[in-house]
Amino acid sequence: MSIIEGNAVIGQSGGPTAVINGSLVGVIDGLRGFGAVKKIFGMRHAVRGLVNDDLIDLTDTPQALLDRVALSPSAALGSTRDKPDAEYCQRIVEACKRHDVRYFFYIGGNDSSDACRIVNERANDAGYELRCFHVPKTVDNDLMENDHTPGFPSAARFVATAFGADSLDNASLPGIKINIVMGRHAGFLTAASALARRDPADAPHLIYLPDVPFDTERFVQDVAETYERVGRCQIAISEGIEDEQGQSIGAKLIAGETDDHGNVQLSGSGALGDSLAELLKTRLTPVGGKPPRVRADTFGYLQRCWPDASPIDRAEARQAGRFAAERAHSGDIDGSVAIRRTSTPGPGEDYSSKMERVELSAIAAKTRHMPAEFIKGHNDVTDAFLDYCRPLVGELPTLARL
Amino acid sequence: MSIIEGNAVIGQSGGPTAVINGSLVGVIDGLRGFGAVKKIFGMRHAVRGLVNDDLIDLTDTPQALLDRVALSPSAALGSTRDKPDAEYCQRIVEACKRHDVRYFFYIGGNDSSDACRIVNERANDAGYELRCFHVPKTVDNDLMENDHTPGFPSAARFVATAFGADSLDNASLPGIKINIVMGRHAGFLTAASALARRDPADAPHLIYLPDVPFDTERFVQDVAETYERVGRCQIAISEGIEDEQGQSIGAKLIAGETDDHGNVQLSGSGALGDSLAELLKTRLTPVGGKPPRVRADTFGYLQRCWPDASPIDRAEARQAGRFAAERAHSGDIDGSVAIRRTSTPGPGEDYSSKMERVELSAIAAKTRHMPAEFIKGHNDVTDAFLDYCRPLVGELPTLARL
Incomplete structure (x- = not known):
C-alpha cells in the first residue's frame, strides 16, 4: 500500500486549550497542496459530529481566517x-466510509489517543484503509513520550502570571491565600506556579501536587509554620490532590458528577478551595480574637482559554498538526506526534525541540506523572523542574517591589 | 495661610488594583521639585503603618524603580x-505631628476618602495645618463625582477578556457557565462582561447586577429559556447580588465573616457560584437522563491584580496622583480628585478626560450605583453602557471563529 486518495477529517476532543486551534490549522497547512487529499472536513464537536454527519468543509476556508483562528483559544x-467504545468506533469507521475519508486526525489528550487507536483497529479489522493520527493536546501535560504537550505551556504561563500578581x-x-490549579492526575500545571518566584524563599510558599499524597494534618502544620515565619502564606494546590489511599480530596467534596470517561468533575466548582480555607480558619491560632484572613480562589477554565498564549506553545501546536499531516502522506503509517526537547534544560540554555512519530499504543490511555526529580519534599518543586518549565512559558511580566 | 513647609506621607488603602501604584508614583512625581516638601514617606500598610511609625522613606527612591513599580499591580x-474611627484618626494626626507631616495623601475607595475626611477634621480641630488629599481607587467604580475610578478600567479589561475567551x-x-464577578454594591464590573460580545445576541447571554433585585425563580427561568434557545448559556453574576429585601445572596451562603467596615466577605469563596450551579442542576430539565452541564467559576482576586492593565487606566491613575500633589501645593485646600470625561461617549469617539478637585465630603462614604440608563431589563446592559465602558479598557484580543 502507498498513497491512498480520499478525503480527510479533523476533530478536536476533550478539554480545549489556548492553542488547540493552532494544531487544527497545522493539520490543514500540511494537507493543502497534498494532491491525494480531495476534501478537508472538520468534525463538529469531534466524533459526535462525525457519526451524525455534522461536518464542516474546510477545504477552501481562506488562509487569513485560518491564521486568525489559529491564534484564538478553545x-x-x-x-x-464522548468516550467512544468499540461500537461507537465502528460507527466512526462507517462514517469515514460514507464520506470517503481516508485520513483521520484527532487532536486531544490520552483518552482521545485511545479513541484514535480503537478507530484504527476497527478500520483494520474492516479492511478499510484509514490513516489515523493523533495530535497531542492537554493542559495537564500528562501524555507519555512527550517532553511536554501543546496547551500546557500556555496554561503554565497563565498560572505563573497569576501567582506572581x-x-x-x-x-x-x-493573610493565607489558597489557589486551586487544574490537573487531575499530574502536577505539572500546579508546579508551574513556582515560576512566579523571584528567589527560592518567595511565594508560592507551599505547593501541593497530585503526585504526592496529601495529608490534611501536615497541610495545617505547613501553613501554620509558614504564616508564623513569613507573616503570610500563598499556597498552590492541585484540584487533583489525593490522600494516602489514592482517594481524590476534591471528589469527596464535590457533588460527584462523572463524565463518560469515569472522571469525577473537579473543575467548575470552588468546593475544594473553600473547604480547605474553612479548615484553616478553624484550626489556625486566632490573631486578636479573629481567625487569620484566609481566602481561596479556584482559577478554573480561564487557565485553559486565556488568550495570551505562550509563543513557543503557539508555534509547536501548529507544527505538531502539520507534522501529523505530513507523516500521513508518507504511506501506510498511523501514530501520534511527540515533542522531544533537543536542548538540555538549564539556565541560559536556548530552547529547541523537534517532532517525532510514535505508535498510538505508546500514548493511548496512559498517564505521565511528574518525574521524581521534579518533586522536592511533599510541598515543593526542584530547580530541575524550573529549568524544564521556564523556557516553555515565554517572558513573564516584570513585577517590581519597593 | 499659604504654602506650609513639612513632610509628606502617602498611603494605599483597601483592596489593591492593577494601577494603584501608578497613583502612588504620581503623587511622588507631583511632590518632587516642590520645595516646601522636605521628605516623602510611604505608610507601610496604610494608616496602620503611620500610627505605628512604620514608614518608608521614598524621598530618594530612584525614578527608574518608581517607574517600574508604577506598572506593577497591588x-x-x-x-x-482598618477603618479608622475618631480615636484612630486622632492618633493619625499625632503621628503626622511626630513626623512633621503637613501633606497627607490617601489612595483608596469611599471608606478611605471618609478616613481622609475625618483626619482632616481632627487636624482642623487641633489647629494643626495638614493638607489632606484623597486619590480615587476602586475596581468597583462606585465613587461619586467620578466618570470612572482608576482601577476599574483594568479590572473591566480582565473581565471582558475572560468572558470572551x-x-x-x-x-x-x-453547557451552562456561571462566572461570578467582583462588585459589592455597584454592577459596573459585572456589566463590563458585555464588552466581550461581537453582536447583541452573543455571550454573555445573561447579566445580573447588584443594582437590580435578584429573583431566584426568574433566574432559573431565564437560564432555561436561553439554554433551550441557544444550546448553551454563559452568565455574568455579580458577587453582590441582593434579593428584593436588599439581602445579599452571597452573604447568606458564605460563612458570614465581616471586615472592620461591617462589609461581609464576598470574594475569596466559590460558594455563591457553586450554590447557583447546584440550583440549576436540580431545577433544569435533564438531557438524556442527566442534568445539563453546569459549571461555575469565581474570578476572584485576579480581577484586581492581573498585570495587563488598561493603558488609559495606567495613565489616569498616575495623573490622578500627580494632580492631587499639585493641588496640595496651591494653598489651604484639601479634597479628592475626580475624573471627568471630556468627550461624549459613543462609537468611534476619541476618548479624553480631565481631573478636577472635589470636596472630600462629596465622595466620603457614599456609593455610586449604575445609572438607570446603563441597565436593560433585569438581566442586561444598554448600548449606552457599552459606549461608556468600551474606550476605557483598551484593545481586547481578537477572537476568531470558523
Missing part, C-alpha cells in the same frame, strides 16, 4: 466528552 | 482593612 470545531496582592493585605 | 506600600470554551463544550 476548540473552533467544538469538542466533546496574586502574591503581590497577598503581600499587600497579608 | 499596593507596593501594603494596604489595610470563556465563551469560546463554553461554545466548544456547550
